[in-house]
Amino acid sequence: MKIKRIPVGVYAANCYIVMDEDTKEGIVIDPGSEALVIEEQIKKMGVNVKYIFVTHGHIDHTGAVAELKKALNAPVCISEQDDNFIVNRAYMFGNPENCGKADIIIREGDIFNIGNMKLKCIETPGHTLGGMCFIIDNIVFTGDTLFEGSIGRTDFDGGDFETIINSIKTKLITLSEDTIVLPGHGDQTTIKNEKVYNPFL
16 A cells, blocks of 8 residues: 655645555545645556545545546545535535535445455544544544544534544544554654543543
């Protein structure tokens, strides 16, 4: 497995390209901005992108979804709650045709095969109503749920502090301690580090 992290946009949201090196099949997670930069890296790596996965519906993680979907002809995968958030926001701002809405609604326990990789979806609400994390082997992509030494904000629409703490403690901290955490912003960490050092936990 090969992973490329690309911080994009003014908020430096982490977009990830994940590729199975044997088959060259892969995915894009959270293309928040700078679609051309992401496309260039995809071509450089030689990835056949099968899906675009979205951890949650905030614009810094979805801003390039529609453009990449068109360029790659890859279906967009997101939770129902955050898909509704994206669509409603698009109508609010008068751009419903280009909002990057879901082709595939994902739920707890869904499994996707990408080459020789298996991606598992887990529901982790709290930052948004429909926040998701994705597990591949010993790596978890946490979006804005869990960061190195911190957690996602809960003062946005759909956020709730008790809910995000419950999500982290029941869905993430229960993973193997050597699990690598690749968050939506900032540097990678491990479940063990967050158990020991994260002041919110």
